[in-house]
Amino acid sequence: MSTTLEKSANQKKKEEAMSINSLINPSMESMMTETKPKPIIEIDNVDFYYGATKALHGITLNIEPKKVTAFIGPSGCGKSTLLRCINRMNDLVDIARVGAGQFRISGVDIYHPSVDVIELRKRVGMVFQKSNPFPKSIYENIVYGLRIQGINDKKRLDEVVEKSLRGAALWDEVKDRLHDSALGLSGGQMQRICIARAIAVDPEIILMDEPCSALDPIATAKVEELIHELKTKFTIVIVTHNMQQAGRCSDTTAFFYLGKLIEIGNTEKIFTNPTQQQTEDYITGRFG
Amino acid sequence: MPIEQPTAKKMPVNKMPIAEALRTVQRPTFLGITFDDAMHYFFRGNATVSILVLFLIVIFLFKEGGGFFSQNVQNLEIYRKAGLEYVDIVRTRVDNHRTLGRFLGELRTKQLNLLHGDESALAGYDAAVERFSVTIDEYQGFVSEYTEVATGIKEKFKIGLDMEVAKQNFQREGKFEESGKIVIPEIDFATETQIFRDSVPQIKVIDEKFHTEVNASLESFPAMPSVELQPQLEKFKELVKLHQEDVRTMEKSLTEWNWQKPIPWYETFTSFIFGRNWLTASFWQDWYGIIPLFVGSLIIAILSIAIAVPFAIGAAIYVNQVATRHEQNLIKPYIEFVSAVPSVVWGFFGIAVVGQLIRTVSELGVVSWVPFFPIAERLNIATASCLLAIMAIPTIFSLAEDAIQNVPNAYTESSLALGATKFQTIWIIMIPSALSGIVSAIILGLGRVIGETMVVLLCSGGRIQIPDFSKGLGIFFQPVHTMTGIIAQEMGEVANGAIHYRALFMVGIVLFFISLLLNYAAQQVVKRYKISIG
Ligand SMILES: Nc1ncnc2c1ncn2[C@@H]1O[C@H](COP(=O)(O)OP(=O)(O)O)[C@@H](O)[C@H]1O
Ligand SMILES: [Mg+2]
Numbered sequence: 029m030s031t032t033l034e035k036s037a038n039q040k041k042k043e044e045a046m047s048i049n050s051l052i053n054p055s056m057e058s059m060m061t062e063t064k065p066k067p068i069i070e071i072d073n074v075d076f077y078y079g080a081t082k083a084l085h086g087i088t089l090n091i092e093p094k095k096v097t098a099f100i101g102p103s104g105c106g107k108s109t110l111l112r113c114i115n116r117m118n119d120l121v122d123i124a125r126v127g128a129g130q131f132r133i134s135g136v137d138i139y140h141p142s143v144d145v146i147e148l149r150k151r152v153g154m155v156f157q158k159s160n161p162f163p164k165s166i167y168e169n170i171v172y173g174l175r176i177q178g179i180n181d182k183k184r185l186d187e188v189v190e191k192s193l194r195g196a197a198l199w200d201e202v203k204d205r206l207h208d209s210a211l212g213l214s215g216g217q218m219q220r221i222c223i224a225r226a227i228a229v230d231p232e233i234i235l236m237d238e239p240c241s242a243l244d245p246i247a248t249a250k251v252e253e254l255i256h257e258l259k260t261k262f263t264i265v266i267v268t269h270n271m272q273q274a275g276r277c278s279d280t281t282a283f284f285y286l287g288k289l290i291e292i293g294n295t296e297k298i299f300t301n302p303t304q305q306q307t308e309d310y311i312t313g314r315f316g
Numbered sequence: 317m318p319i320e321q322p323t324a325k326k327m328p329v330n331k332m333p334i335a336e337a338l339r340t341v342q343r344p345t346f347l348g349i350t351f352d353d354a355m356h357y358f359f360r361g362n363a364t365v366s367i368l369v370l371f372l373i374v375i376f377l378f379k380e381g382g383g384f385f386s387q388n389v390q391n392l393e394i395y396r397k398a399g400l401e402y403v404d405i406v407r408t409r410v411d412n413h414r415t416l417g418r419f420l421g422e423l424r425t426k427q428l429n430l431l432h433g434d435e436s437a438l439a440g441y442d443a444a445v446e447r448f449s450v451t452i453d454e455y456q457g458f459v460s461e462y463t464e465v466a467t468g469i470k471e472k473f474k475i476g477l478d479m480e481v482a483k484q485n486f487q488r489e490g491k492f493e494e495s496g497k498i499v500i501p502e503i504d505f506a507t508e509t510q511i512f513r514d515s516v517p518q519i520k521v522i523d524e525k526f527h528t529e530v531n532a533s534l535e536s537f538p539a540m541p542s543v544e545l546q547p548q549l550e551k552f553k554e555l556v557k558l559h560q561e562d563v564r565t566m567e568k569s570l571t572e573w574n575w576q577k578p579i580p581w582y583e584t585f586t587s588f589i590f591g592r593n594w595l596t597a598s599f600w601q602d603w604y605g606i607i608p609l610f611v612g613s614l615i616i617a618i619l620s621i622a623i624a625v626p627f628a629i630g631a632a633i634y635v636n637q638v639a640t641r642h643e644q645n646l647i648k649p650y651i652e653f654v655s656a657v658p659s660v661v662w663g664f665f666g667i668a669v670v671g672q673l674i675r676t677v678s679e680l681g682v683v684s685w686v687p688f689f690p691i692a693e694r695l696n697i698a699t700a701s702c703l704l705a706i707m708a709i710p711t712i713f714s715l716a717e718d719a720i721q722n723v724p725n726a727y728t729e730s731s732l733a734l735g736a737t738k739f740q741t742i743w744i745i746m747i748p749s750a751l752s753g754i755v756s757a758i759i760l761g762l763g764r765v766i767g768e769t770m771v772v773l774l775c776s777g778g779r780i781q782i783p784d785f786s787k788g789l790g791i792f793f794q795p796v797h798t799m800t801g802i803i804a805q806e807m808g809e810v811a812n813g814a815i816h817y818r819a820l821f822m823v824g825i826v827l828f829f830i831s832l833l834l835n836y837a838a839q840q841v842v843k844r845y846k847i848s849i850g
Contacts, residue, residue, distance in 0.1 A: 068334075134335030147341040151334050174329065188329070230329040 068093040068233065068263050069114060074129030076109060083109050085288045096255060096264045098278035098295065100271065102310065105284040107267040111235050114265065115152035116145050153226035157238040159218035161210035166202055169210045169221055173229035188228050196224035197254050216247020223254060227262065234258065236266040240273065252277045271311060275299050283307045377828060381821035388584040391602060391815055397505045397575045398469035400601050402512045403462045405569050410459055412559055413452040416552070420445045423548055430542045440538035447533040454522045462515065469508050476500050509575045516570050523567060527560060588822060594780045596806070596816050604819040606826060608782045612796030615783065616697055616772060617765045619792060620704035625758055628712035636720045637742055655710035662703050663774030671699040671775060688790025693777050698792045700776040704765045712761040719753020720746060752845040756838035763834040767827065769800040776801060799823050
C-alpha cells in the first residue's frame with residue numbers, strides 16, 4: 029500500500045502537525061473554513077490532570093448544536109474524561125483538575141466560579157455506560173429530575189413521563205407497567221429508561237458514555253435509532269468504541285489518541301478520507 | 317416517531333436559555349450560605365462535637381490517670397524512707413524459708429500415703445522438720461519487731477500528709493489563720509531510721525546461729541522410709557543450700573541499705589507496667605503493678621477467642637455458603653440474638669451453671685487421669701472464657717459473615733464453572749478472599765472480649781495473682797482478676813484523687829490503648845490485605 033519512504037514522510041508530516049498548536053492543526057483548519065452555525069460547546073486548549081498524570085493534552089474542539097458528535101479512540105485515550113468535563117462530573121474525582129484552557133457552553137465558561145454546577149447538570153444530561161436506573165418504579169425514575177426541582181404537579185409529571193418515554197421510544201413497551209420496578213426491564217429497556225430520565229428535565233445537551241456497550245444488537249439498534257431521533261431536539265455527544273456505530277449515528281467524529289485530539293471532522297470524511305495516518309489505522313482496525 | 321404528541325401541551329421544564337441560565341442562576345442563599353453549605357456545616361459541626369467530646373474524655377482520662385505517677389513516686393519513697401524496704405529484705409527470706417517448710421509438708425503427705433497412714437515410721441523425719449522450721453524463728457522475731465518501727469515512721473509521715481492537705485484546704489478557703497496554726501512536724505528520717513542501721517550487727521549474730529542450726533537440722537534428717545522419695549529429700553537439701561546462699565547476701569543488702577538512696581525516675585513507671593503485685597489498702601505497703609491483671613485479661617481473652625473462633629467462623633461459612641435460605645433465616649437471628657442478652661445474665665449463668673458444670677465434670681472418675689483434675693475453684697479462667705466465647709461469637713460471626721458476603725459472586729461462579737466442588741471453592745477461593753475481613757472480625761472480637769467487664773468480674777474468680785504457668789494446661793483452671801474487673805470492683809470504694817483511684821484510671825488508660833491498638837490492627841488488616849488470594 030505504501031512504501032517505507034512514503035511512510036516515513038507521512039510520519040514526519042504527522043509529527044509536524046502535532047507539534048504545531050492544535051488551533052492551526054490542518055484538520056481543524058479545514059473544519060473552520062466550512063460555514064457552520066455557532067458552536068454550542070467550545071473546548072479551548074484544555075489540559076486535564078489526574079493528580080500529576082496529564083490525561084488530556086491541549087484539546088481544542090467545537091461541538092455544533094442539534095448534531096451528534098462522536099468521540100472515538102482506543103481505551104484509555106481520555107474520551108470519558110473529556111466527556112465528563114462537559115458537565116463537570118469530574119468535580120467528583122478528588123485528584124482531577126482542569127490545568128489549562130476553557131470549556132464554554134453558549135459562550136459561558138462553565139468552570140467559572142459563578143456558574144452553578146447544579147444548573148449546569150440540569151442543562152447537560154448524561155447517560156452512563158452501565159444502565160443505572162434507580163431501584164424505583166419506571167414512573168418515579170423518569171420524574172426524579174423534576175421532583176428534585178420541586179415539580180410535583182401530578183398532571184404535569186404524567187405529561188412529562190409520557191413525552192419522555194415516547195421520546196425514548198419506550199412508551200408503547202412500558203405504558204401498562206409504569207409503576208413496576210425499573211429493575212425488571214431488559215438491558216436495552218433500562219438504558220432507554222436512563223435516556224428518558226435524562227431528557228425528562230429538558231436539557232440542551234446529552235452526553236452518552238458508551239451507552240450501547242452492554243446491549244445486544246437489537247437493543248443497540250433501537251438506541252441508535254433513538255439517538256437519531258433525539259438530535260432534532262438535543263445536542264448529543266457520544267463516546268463509542270464501535271466504529272460502525274459512530275459511522276451510523278454521528279454527524280461529526282473526533283478521534284483521540286493518548287490524550288490528544290488527532291482529528292475531528294465530518295463523520296463521512298473521517299471514515300472515508302482521514303487526513304491523519306493514525307486515524308486511518310484506527311478506523312481500518314490496524315490498531316486500537 | 318414523532319417526539320411531540322399533539323395532546324402533550326408544551327410546557328418546558330427549563331424556561332431560560334442555557335447561556336442566560338449559566339450566567340445568572342444561583343442557588344438561593346441565606347446570609348450568603350446555600351442550603352447545601354448549611355447541611356455541610358451542620359454535619360461537620362456534629363462530627364466536630366463528637367470528636368471534641370471524645371477528646372475531652374481522653375483528656376480527662378489522662379489527667380486523672382497521669383497523676384498516678386507522681387503519687388506513686390511518693391508511695392515508693394516512703395517505702396524506702398520509713399524502712400519498709402529494709403524490713404522486707406529480711407521478710408523475703410523468712411517467706412522463702414516457709415516455702416521450703418511447705419515442701420517438707422508435701423513430702424510428708426506423699427510418704428504417709430505410701431505408708432498407708434502409718435505415722436510411726438515418720439517420727440525421725442518430723443523431728444528434723446521441726447528442727448529445720450525453728451531455725452527461722454529469730455529472723456521472724458526481728459521482722460515483727462522492726463515491722464512496728466517501720467509502720468510507726470510511715471504513720472507519722474501519713475499524718476504529715478493529711479495535715480498538709482488540711483492546710484491547703486484552709487488556704488484555698490481563705491482561712492489563713494487556721495492554716496497558720498497547722499504546723500507540720502518535720503520527720504527526721506536520719507534519726508528515725510538509725511535504729512535500722514544499728515540492727516545490722518544483730519542480724520550478723522542471728523545469721524551465724526542460723527547457718528549452723530540449719531546445717532545441723534539437715535544432717536538430722538533420716539533416710540526416707542520409701543527409697544523412691546529419697547531424691548526429693550536430696551532436692552530439698554539442695555534448695556536449702558541455695559536458700560542459705562541467699563541469706564548470706566542479705567547481710568550485705570542490709571548494710572548497704574540507705575534511706576536516702578534516691579528512687580530512679582523510671583521506677584514509678586516500671587513498678588506499674590512491670591509490677592507483679594496489685595496490693596491495695598494494705599496496712600504495710602500498697603503496690604500497683606498491672607501485670608497480674610493484664611495477664612489475667614490476656615489469658616481469658618485468648619482462651620475465649622480460641623473457643624469462639626471455630627464456632628463463629630464455621631457458622632459464618634455454613635450460613636453464607638451451605639445453608640438453605642430457610643436455615644439462614646433461622647440461624648442468623650438466633651446467633652445475633654445472643655448479643656442481646658445482658659452480660660450480667662451471662663455472668664449469673666456462668667456462676668450458677670458453667671462453673672459448677674466444669675467442676676463436676678473434673679471430679680468424674682473417668683477424667684481423673686488429667687493431671688490438674690479435679691479442679692479446686694469453680695470460678696476460674698475457663699469458666700469466664702466459656703462465657704466470653706459465647707458473647708464474642710455473635711460479633712465475630714456477623715463480621716465474618718459480612719466479609720464472606722462481600723466476596724464477589726463472580727469469583728465463586730468462575731470457580732464452580734471450572735469444575736471445582738463447593739468445598740474446594742470455599743477453601744481455595746472464598747476463605748482466602750474473605751480472609752482479611754475474617755481476621756479483622758477476630759481482632760474486633762478480641763477487643764470485645766478484653767473490654768467485657770461483668771462476666772469476668774463475676775466468673776473469673778477474682779484472685780489477684782499471676783497464674784502459675786508451671787502448671788501447664790492447669791493454668792486455665794486457676795482464678796484470676798482482670799483489668800476491667802478491678803476497675804468495676806474497686807472504683808466505687810476509692811477516695812477521689814487518691815493514688816488508688818488514679819491507679820485505676822491508669823488501668824483504664826492501658827485498656828484504652830489496647831482497644832485502640834486492636835481497632836487499628838483490624839483496620840490495617842482490612843486495608844493492606846484487601847482481597848488477594850495467596
Ligand atoms: N478517576 C481516575 N483517577 C485517575 N486516573 C484516571 C481516572 N479515570 C481515568 N483515569 C486515567 O485517565 C486516562 C483516560 O481515561 P478515560 O477517560 O477513562 O479513557 P477512555 O474513556 O478513553 O477509555 C486513563 O489513562 C485512565 O487510567
Ligand atoms: Mg471510557
